[in-house]
Amino acid sequence: xxxxxxxxxxxxxxLLDHYRAPRNRGEIVAPTCSADGANPLCGDTVRVEVKVExxxxxxxxxxxxxxxxxxxxxxxxxxxxxxxxxxxxxxxxEAFQQMMVTAEAPGLDGFDDIxxxxxxxxxxxxxxxxxxxxxxxxxxxxxxxGGSGADAPVTTDERTPARG
Amino acid sequence: xxxxxxxxxTGHIPFDLARIRRDFPILKREVAPGVPxxxxxxxxxxxxxxxxxxxxxxxxxxxxxxxxxGVHTLSVESTDMYEEARNKIARFINAPDAREIVFTRNxxxxxxxxxxxxxxxxxxxxxxxxxxxxxxxxxIVPWQMLRDERGIVLRFIPMLPDGTLDLDExxxxxxxxxxxVSFTAMSNALGSIVPVxxxxxxxxAEGATVLVDGAQSVPxxxxxxxxxxxxxxxxxxxxxxxxxxxxxxxxxxxxxxxMDPFLGGGDMILTVTLERSTWADxxxxxxxxxxxxxxxxxxxxxxxxxxxxGMPAIRKxxxxxxxxxxxRLADVPGLSIFGRPNAEExxxxxxxxxxxxxxxxxxxVLDTHGVAIRTxxxxxxxxxxxxxVPATARASFYLYNTNEEVDAxxxxxxxxxxxxxxxx
Numbered sequence: 112x113x114x115x116x117x118x119x120x121x122x123x124x125x126l127l128d129h130y131r132a133p134r135n136r137g138e139i140v141a142p143t144c145s146a147d148g149a150n151p152l153c154g155d156t157v158r159v160e161v162k163v164e165x166x167x168x169x170x171x172x173x174x175x176x177x178x179x180x181x182x183x184x185x186x187x188x189x190x191x192x193x194x195x196x197x198x199x200x201x202x203x204x205e206a207f208q209q210m211m212v213t214a215e216a217p218g219l220d221g222f223d224d225i226x227x228x229x230x231x232x233x234x235x236x237x238x239x240x241x242x243x244x245x246x247x248x249x250x251x252x253x254x255x256x257g258g259s260g261a262d263a264p265v266t267t268d269e270r271t272p273a274r275g
Numbered sequence: 276x277x278x279x280x281x282x283x284x285t286g287h288i289p290f291d292l293a294r295i296r297r298d299f300p301i302l303k304r305e306v307a308p309g310v311p312x313x314x315x316x317x318x319x320x321x322x323x324x325x326x327x328x329x330x331x332x333x334x335x336x337x338x339x340x341x342x343x344x345g346v347h348t349l350s351v352e353s354t355d356m357y358e359e360a361r362n363k364i365a366r367f368i369n370a371p372d373a374r375e376i377v378f379t380r381n382x383x384x385x386x387x388x389x390x391x392x393x394x395x396x397x398x399x400x401x402x403x404x405x406x407x408x409x410x411x412x413x414x415i416v417p418w419q420m421l422r423d424e425r426g427i428v429l430r431f432i433p434m435l436p437d438g439t440l441d442l443d444e445x446x447x448x449x450x451x452x453x454x455x456v457s458f459t460a461m462s463n464a465l466g467s468i469v470p471v472x473x474x475x476x477x478x479x480a481e482g483a484t485v486l487v488d489g490a491q492s493v494p495x496x497x498x499x500x501x502x503x504x505x506x507x508x509x510x511x512x513x514x515x516x517x518x519x520x521x522x523x524x525x526x527x528x529x530x531x532x533x534m535d536p537f538l539g540g541g542d543m544i545l546t547v548t549l550e551r552s553t554w555a556d557x558x559x560x561x562x563x564x565x566x567x568x569x570x571x572x573x574x575x576x577x578x579x580x581x582x583x584x585g586m587p588a589i590r591k592x593x594x595x596x597x598x599x600x601x602x603r604l605a606d607v608p609g610l611s612i613f614g615r616p617n618a619e620e621x622x623x624x625x626x627x628x629x630x631x632x633x634x635x636x637x638x639x640v641l642d643t644h645g646v647a648i649r650t651x652x653x654x655x656x657x658x659x660x661x662x663x664v665p666a667t668a669r670a671s672f673y674l675y676n677t678n679e680e681v682d683a684x685x686x687x688x689x690x691x692x693x694x695x696x697x698x699x
Contacts, residue, residue: 118643118694122636127695153635154652154665176665178635179695237639 120230121237122179129224130179135189139170144255148175148247148265150239155181159247161192163255168192168200171248178240180231185244187225195221197252204249211238284326284576288583290592295584296675298324310645313680313687318463318491318624318671319649320513323577327516330576334569341565343542357568360575361558367578368508369499370525377524377531377558378566382490383413385509385524386457388561389486390417392534393507394455400426403452405483407432407440407469408661409462412654414488418457432458434661438465438614438621445477453483460492464655464669465614466597466624468496475504484530490514494673495593495622497586506530512570517577521570524561531557538563589674593623596672600625600681607688608698613662623672626653629688631697634668640694644687 142160149156155177162170171192173185188207192200206217207225214232216222231241247265288295296302299322304312314322334356340349342357358373365373379385398404404418408431422429430453432445449456456478460469471487478485486507492498493508494515500508507530512521526534536543536554540563545553554560581589598618604610609630615621629637638650649669652659659665670684692698 118640121639122694152651153633154659155635156665178633180636234639237635240635 117233121234123227123230125224125227126183127179129183129186133173133182133186135172135186135193137172137174139172142170142172144251146247146250146254146265148243148250150177150181150243152236152239153178153181155240155243157181157185157244157247159185159189159244159251161248161251161255163197163252166198167196168194173244177243178237180228180237180240181243184228184241187228188244188248191221191225192248197255201249201252204245207245208242211242284579284583286583287585288580290584290588292675292677296677298326298580299675300325302675306642306645306647310643313644313646313683315670315672315676315680315684316647316649317673317676318466318514318622318653318669320519321494321516321673322675323516323518323573324580326580327518327573327576331518331569331573334572339569342568343559353568356572356575357566360571363575363578364523365525367498367582368493368525369501371501372528374557375525375528375531377526377561378571379509379522379524379561380520380567381513381522382411382488382509382511383522385507385522386414386486386488387417388524388537389457389507389509389526389534390421391537392561393484393530394418394421394427395425396533396535398425398427398454401428401452402454403428403430403450405430405432405445405448405453405456405458405478407458408434408657409438409440409465409467409469409655410457410459410657411463411488411490412656413490414457414459415657427454428452431657434658436662438462438467438658440467440469440474442470442473445474449474449477449481449483451481453478453481455484455486457486457488459488459490460498461495461622461624462614462655462658463491463624464653464658464667465626466491466621466671467614468492468621471503471505479504491622491624494581496590500525512574512577515577516580517574518567518570521567521574523574528557531561534561536560536563540564542566584674592674593672594618596676596678596681597621597623597625599678600670600672600684603681603685604688607685608692610688610698613667623676624669625671626667626669628664628667629691629697632691632695634666636695637668637688637691640691641684641687644683644690646684646687648684 139160143163145160147158157175160172171189206219211232216226231237250265301322338352340353342354361376362373365376430448433441485505487505489508489510493510508525513519543563545555613626634650651666
């Protein structure tokens, strides 16, 4: 029996590729800003480190642990953000969050691989996993812009953590 | 839907799985067309038999009124039904007096009630409360809150790598300063059965009070509070065929008498003037406001059901299905099981990990095959830290689960390996 196609929508090949061979995983030397994110529901954690030079993201890395969707999404996020302006990266964050709501690919430049995550929108319980790295990037860049910074860890779960 | 049973539940239900499963219509549903439900998340919550659902419906349909305050017929009937549920639950755990049964919302609230009503009154700075590393967060956080407020000291009996407690360390930790030893009788994350008598003996040798978190044990093992010699027992209805939102704190009458109330309001007072109030006797002192009357009645019927089947028969079935599952899952490539290898040493709970696949991804693929398990930290993050894993996948059984459902789990795990290209 073939796997139900819904599952193939969720776990696209490109996602599994990023999970198995993550890009920009690790730490960078002397980051200008960083943020930690956590998803209390499944225990995903992501740390994003960024070096901003002249308004551009010169270097970016992620670390942490979690399910394939959270880690693959983090990997894709770093590939997207690297070399972009801070404003351009934040546009990507916005587009990603919109994609999780509408389940439609935004057609944004540099989003080709990321559009493989569009299927996640059909699994409400997993949207948090996919969004974690993007929200963490947003938090790190807020720090770079002199905002409130990364004092408060990012969480994708605004409710009380699940129990059991 | 027509309910099969609408009468009182008396007598004996033979341990016939087909017969038992007919009482749980939800087990017949499909999660998607052609994909039948395989419900293996009983440590999170159980399913409810038609008898419990019918009792709740019947209460609202025929008897509904507020309790303890009306002279009219419906109020008297409702009060009788509510109090009869208390009697049934008292008998179920062999409490010597039904007044020792306090209705709460759940195990968490029961433990918080002890922390507030007993802990705040009787514990002072420097007093020690001994917990264990395998506790659910609900038996850790209330004591941390009390520590921050009162300066008590928390000690934790460590977990050994096989998921059991380090009893040698327990002997060292429980001492003259120990005022309370509070522990689960069965780990929700791993299913480890805790040696309650040994810990009670250590606590009592030092004159300490004992609170047992029975959320996982009371639904699955015969429990006798008098034989155990414990002081408090907390458990929930929803994990033992009863409704959500109803739980129990059992406490020795003298301890409950000495405790302060938790919430103030109606139904918990003797007299109220504008200056001061005096408290009602137990258990009313702890049941301020209109309680979940239908929930209590439904819980009573759930206990009837468990009695009709028999707790020893349920335990026997769970040992058999757990033993089968331990054998069956051992054949799944890349799968490792946490905890003791023998079914007799654990409840019907199997926590495991799959090499190269995060537990959340395991749970997602299993769901497409209709298999419902829990993935995550199971509100036992210290257990996850001790095992050095972020999360586990957990299958948990109850009286209605079958070996065929274990096969469905094992098959779905094989397919999970195939899907992710793991386990080779």
